[in-house]
Amino acid sequence: MKVIELKESVTASNEADAERLRAKMKQEGVLLVNVMSSPGSGKTTLLSALIRDSRETKLKIGVLEADIASDVDAAAVEKLGARSIQAHTDGMCHMDAGMTARALEEMGTKDLDVIFLENVGNLICPAEFDTGSGLNLMILSVPEGDDKPLKYPLMFETSDALVITKTDAMPYFDFDAKRCAERVRKLNPDIRIFPVSAVTGDGMPELEHWLAAKISDWQTGASPAKR
Amino acid sequence: MKVIELKESVTASNEADAERLRAKMKQEGVLLVNVMSSPGSGKTTLLSALIRDSRETKLKIGVLEADIASDVDAAAVEKLGARSIQAHTDGMCHMDAGMTARALEEMGTKDLDVIFLENVGNLICPAEFDTGSGLNLMILSVPEGDDKPLKYPLMFETSDALVITKTDAMPYFDFDAKRCAERVRKLNPDIRIFPVSAVTGDGMPELEHWLAAKISDWQTGASPAKR
Numbered sequence: 001m002k003v004i005e006l007k008e009s010v011t012a013s014n015e016a017d018a019e020r021l022r023a024k025m026k027q028e029g030v031l032l033v034n035v036m037s038s039p040g041s042g043k044t045t046l047l048s049a050l051i052r053d054s055r056e057t058k059l060k061i062g063v064l065e066a067d068i069a070s071d072v073d074a075a076a077v078e079k080l081g082a083r084s085i086q087a088h089t090d091g092m093c094h095m096d097a098g099m100t101a102r103a104l105e106e107m108g109t110k111d112l113d114v115i116f117l118e119n120v121g122n123l124i125c126p127a128e129f130d131t132g133s134g135l136n137l138m139i140l141s142v143p144e145g146d147d148k149p150l151k152y153p154l155m156f157e158t159s160d161a162l163v164i165t166k167t168d169a170m171p172y173f174d175f176d177a178k179r180c181a182e183r184v185r186k187l188n189p190d191i192r193i194f195p196v197s198a199v200t201g202d203g204m205p206e207l208e209h210w211l212a213a214k215i216s217d218w219q220t221g222a223s224p225a226k227r
Numbered sequence: 228m229k230v231i232e233l234k235e236s237v238t239a240s241n242e243a244d245a246e247r248l249r250a251k252m253k254q255e256g257v258l259l260v261n262v263m264s265s266p267g268s269g270k271t272t273l274l275s276a277l278i279r280d281s282r283e284t285k286l287k288i289g290v291l292e293a294d295i296a297s298d299v300d301a302a303a304v305e306k307l308g309a310r311s312i313q314a315h316t317d318g319m320c321h322m323d324a325g326m327t328a329r330a331l332e333e334m335g336t337k338d339l340d341v342i343f344l345e346n347v348g349n350l351i352c353p354a355e356f357d358t359g360s361g362l363n364l365m366i367l368s369v370p371e372g373d374d375k376p377l378k379y380p381l382m383f384e385t386s387d388a389l390v391i392t393k394t395d396a397m398p399y400f401d402f403d404a405k406r407c408a409e410r411v412r413k414l415n416p417d418i419r420i421f422p423v424s425a426v427t428g429d430g431m432p433e434l435e436h437w438l439a440a441k442i443s444d445w446q447t448g449a450s451p452a453k454r
Binding site: 038039041067068070072091093120121122124125141143144145148151153166168169172173 | 396
């Protein structure tokens, strides 16, 4: 498995880097999905479920794992057969567009439908940096609690979809899904919300159906190249 | 409840600010404990349990809540009778020593034994900034998984103690406590590890006993004012 050591991009503008990467991905017909969440919310488990299901969904998936240290996540998704690369961020709390572009170049993007960038586990800093993605997905796990939209508003505002994971643990935690959705929609009325359990498979078909439609839009040019 | 709006400190040296605050707290006999963790790991729930138990432990507790937005945490601990203040960090992902000193001045530190600074929920950035605390406590909740020491090593290295929370949820998650402890001790051989459940109360007496000893050391001068 490939590991790439990155450093913060020293460029004139992260926005310009992001637009350049987005245009390149659009031209190649590959949707880059920036996946953001707290540490331990289940990003890798969700991606593993999407990869396993790709035998049926027929999606060709690549994964760019970004972490400060270790390569356990990339090893996990590679074992499932997905093309993957592990990026180390040199202690940085987020990925920028230049870092993302370098890692994707190293991994190779050809013949893929979708690439998931598993951003550094952090509910704050990644929301401030455009990575060049075509779609922003955030994950909130049930054990984290339904008050997170109150405390980390920017992350909810910048995401196209919220995946609520570990719903199988709902009986053991004080998580009010309705209250959570209200808080989220107050920040971002257009956000899509998908409650899922990667363990039981509940909610996965709805998420996969939506993702497939987004990928198809991206490839046929029906959606504008914006974040 | 008091809410203070902070901005990043513009000073020559965060280290100097931290040493100054530590010396002041030492002189007053108040132990400042910097509590760090991911979002939703149970910091406020743990502090609430410590406050409730203070009827028996006789500790006079103050709480400085640091968040990007909202005041739900300070409201929760104030309802339990603890002196508290809510600090907003102007979008910042961590507290620095100058911000901490300003918030403590606003709250008042007199007649307290211990003040818990509930840092911004983030497993990366807070570990890089000395807040002027006499003790660093980190929390890892069972649902986050036992691989976190591999991915966020600095946080584990800079902490005096690790509190593993939500142990009551152990049956529902794949969390290997022994493997976690091995990974943590490889980074920080001297760290103390306390598995607790604030819901059932399991492990709380051991943590409280250790904290009381640390406070007593701090007040009698037996421990050096370092961090």
